[in-house]
Amino acid sequence: MKGYIFKRLLYLIPTLIGASILIFFLYSLVPGNFVDSDMNLTLERKAELYALYGFDQPVIKRYFIWIGNLLQGDLGYSLQFQRPVDEVLGNYIWSSFIVALASLILTWLIAILIGVVSAIRQYSVFDTFVTILVFAAMATPSFFLGLMIIKFFAVDLGWFPAGGIITTGSNYTGWAYYKDVAQHLVLPVLVLTMLGIGGLARYFRTNMLEVIKQDFVRTARAKGLKERVVVFKHALRNALLPAITLFGFELPALFSGAIITEQIFNWPGVGAVFMQAFTVRDYPLLMGFTMFIALLTVFSNLIADLLYGVADPRVRLR
Amino acid sequence: MESSSVIRRETNKVKHHKSSSLWGQVIQRLLKNNVALAGLGFLIFIFLFSFIGPLFSPYINLGVDPTAINKPPSAAHWLGTDALGRDVLTRLMLAGRISLTVGLGAMVMSVTIGAILGILAGYYRGIVDQIVMRTADVLMTIPGLPLLFIMAAVMSEWKVPTDYRIYIVMIMLSLVGWPGLARLVRSQILSLRERQFIQATDALGLRDRRKLLNHLLPNTVPLLIVSGTLSIGGAILSESTLSYFGLGVVPPSASWGNMITAANSLIDFQKRPWLWIPPGVAIFMTVISINLLGDGLRDAIDPNMKRR
Numbered sequence: 315m316k317g318y319i320f321k322r323l324l325y326l327i328p329t330l331i332g333a334s335i336l337i338f339f340l341y342s343l344v345p346g347n348f349v350d351s352d353m354n355l356t357l358e359r360k361a362e363l364y365a366l367y368g369f370d371q372p373v374i375k376r377y378f379i380w381i382g383n384l385l386q387g388d389l390g391y392s393l394q395f396q397r398p399v400d401e402v403l404g405n406y407i408w409s410s411f412i413v414a415l416a417s418l419i420l421t422w423l424i425a426i427l428i429g430v431v432s433a434i435r436q437y438s439v440f441d442t443f444v445t446i447l448v449f450a451a452m453a454t455p456s457f458f459l460g461l462m463i464i465k466f467f468a469v470d471l472g473w474f475p476a477g478g479i480i481t482t483g484s485n486y487t488g489w490a491y492y493k494d495v496a497q498h499l500v501l502p503v504l505v506l507t508m509l510g511i512g513g514l515a516r517y518f519r520t521n522m523l524e525v526i527k528q529d530f531v532r533t534a535r536a537k538g539l540k541e542r543v544v545v546f547k548h549a550l551r552n553a554l555l556p557a558i559t560l561f562g563f564e565l566p567a568l569f570s571g572a573i574i575t576e577q578i579f580n581w582p583g584v585g586a587v588f589m590q591a592f593t594v595r596d597y598p599l600l601m602g603f604t605m606f607i608a609l610l611t612v613f614s615n616l617i618a619d620l621l622y623g624v625a626d627p628r629v630r631l632r
Numbered sequence: 633m634e635s636s637s638v639i640r641r642e643t644n645k646v647k648h649h650k651s652s653s654l655w656g657q658v659i660q661r662l663l664k665n666n667v668a669l670a671g672l673g674f675l676i677f678i679f680l681f682s683f684i685g686p687l688f689s690p691y692i693n694l695g696v697d698p699t700a701i702n703k704p705p706s707a708a709h710w711l712g713t714d715a716l717g718r719d720v721l722t723r724l725m726l727a728g729r730i731s732l733t734v735g736l737g738a739m740v741m742s743v744t745i746g747a748i749l750g751i752l753a754g755y756y757r758g759i760v761d762q763i764v765m766r767t768a769d770v771l772m773t774i775p776g777l778p779l780l781f782i783m784a785a786v787m788s789e790w791k792v793p794t795d796y797r798i799y800i801v802m803i804m805l806s807l808v809g810w811p812g813l814a815r816l817v818r819s820q821i822l823s824l825r826e827r828q829f830i831q832a833t834d835a836l837g838l839r840d841r842r843k844l845l846n847h848l849l850p851n852t853v854p855l856l857i858v859s860g861t862l863s864i865g866g867a868i869l870s871e872s873t874l875s876y877f878g879l880g881v882v883p884p885s886a887s888w889g890n891m892i893t894a895a896n897s898l899i900d901f902q903k904r905p906w907l908w909i910p911p912g913v914a915i916f917m918t919v920i921s922i923n924l925l926g927d928g929l930r931d932a933i934d935p936n937m938k939r940r
Binding site: 328329330332333336337340341343344345449450452453454455456457458461462465469566570573574577588592600604607608611612 | 782865923
């Protein structure tokens with residue numbers, strides 16, 4: 315096991331180097347930069363800023379400067395915010411995290427429930443209905459779902475605010491503040507939950523269908539256990555176990571921000587900041603953020619693989 | 633009486649026997665799947681709607697009409713008109729042409745790249761495998777949307793005419809789409825190459841080209857058909873997202889995604905839902921049909937294949 319982890323960690327190094335090269339050179343191919351986007355600058359000032367930000371250096375040299383700083387834990391300096399990138403990300407990541415966490419919890423709870431019920435009542439009306447909903451959720455573009463939800467719940471019914479994180483111009487404190495944020499949270503969380511539930515519910519349904527056919531479930535029934543105990547205690551546990559690997563894959567999503575949903579709901583998270591940084595070509599922020607996500611993805615894949623071995627000891631990790 | 637029914641039964645049997653080639657069976661199983669057929673039916677409809685439909689539209693050559701701006705749906709304009717007085721229904725058909733073409737084109741390209749690289753990596757292993765799969769790994773560590781945004785920005789610099797933008801979008805989508813497919817194909821090839829029929833080709837001393845094209849490739853076709861079908865839906869969704877953010881197909885070419893940008897204006901969003909809801913519904917119905925058909929194909933091709 316230790317040897318396996320060590321080997322996997324070694325394998326991460328070329329992948330991450332590859333990712334850093336790809337990220338850096340792709341961004342360096344993107345036309346325009348932060349300095350050029352400001353029309354009011356004189357040519358001398360531009361040259362000065364070019365020198366200050368190191369834009370006048372050759373690409374290869376800039377890559378090594380960037381990667382050198384990265385290895386020392388320095389993600390760079392955001393041009394647009396005039397602050398270190400890690401500080402900017404730190405400021406925005408938590409609002410993304412709240413949305414992601416709330417929808418993650420909701421998604422899993424509802425998906426498990428739906429999966430279990432439609433598995434034990436396979437081909438029932440409920441099962442068919444759920445299957446249709448699942449397909450519907452997987453076929454809707456996220457931005458369109460967001461727009462429809464805003465139109466329906468915020469514009470037509472007026473139940474929830476259409477966007478932002480707090481009511482503009484308000485300065486609530488204490489409970490009133492939390493309540494305000496919670497109200498703004500509802501619709502983005504609803505969208506992310508609706509989008510995520512489909513695949514997961516199907517996954518649990520399949521797992522549950524497999525488990526329910528096994529002998530130990532028949533034994534549990536034969537012992538005269540109540541159906542509820544059989545399903546939720548004996549069967550569900552075994553159906554849940556393989557899903558912990560999926561949990562590993564969900565990890566990056568908790569911090570990466572939902573670019574589209576945050577943009578639609580004007581939610582001040584890292585996803586929205588990414589889009590904003592993209593329009594003004596704030597490369598240090600863009601590269602730092604993308605590299606951060608790549609790092610998270612790589613590690614969460616490793617965690618998922620390790621968890622897979624924990625969930626099913628028959629899987630040998632070598 | 634009786635003998636005729638026996639004969640009929642016999643002929644049925646013969647018929648059944650005749651069509652029970654592998655693909656005959658697949659088609660038979662698919663024909664029994666009403667849900668998949670409904671998906672197929674809608675897809676045929678949407679193709680006719682998009683490619684033949686505009687020929688019947690009285691507004692096809694009219695284009696901009698300053699006398700009919702922002703009209704709500706009526707008998708003359710079933711889905712109303714937009715800010716330039718263009719008929720929304722006609723635009724929806726033309727947009728369908730582009731969105732469907734992009735979806736199909738991106739699928740063909742990513743399946744081709746994914747299949748070729750996957751087969752080469754799985755068959756030759758060693759250094760080829762390392763290069764292909766590490767590249768795929770790297771591409772998969774970067775989240776799809778930022779990657780698409782970057783590529784879109786880079787490629788807009790090439791100043792391609794808007795008519796050709798759709799090919800750029802196809803290339804982008806297939807660059808993001810191939811790694812997953814290559815992985816699937818590679819793992820299939822890794823298990824196939826240990827099977828006896830491949831050992832037999834070794835023993836016969838067949839050339840690599842024949843082994844790969846005549847013996848390995850046909851065995852990945854079922855996998856390619858299923859994941860290819862499902863990837864069309866994904867490509868249409870990605871195209872609509874990119875176009876919505878102004879990075880995919882750009883006006884004056886219409887795609888379902890860029891028609892929804894109408895929702896970005898507050899007045900259109902609140903007061904003129906006919907501008908942006910129909911294209912959204914079109915995307916939704918098309919993708920759901922593709923997924924249902926793909927799912928049906930998977931069940932028909934290999935009933936034991938694990939559903940996910």
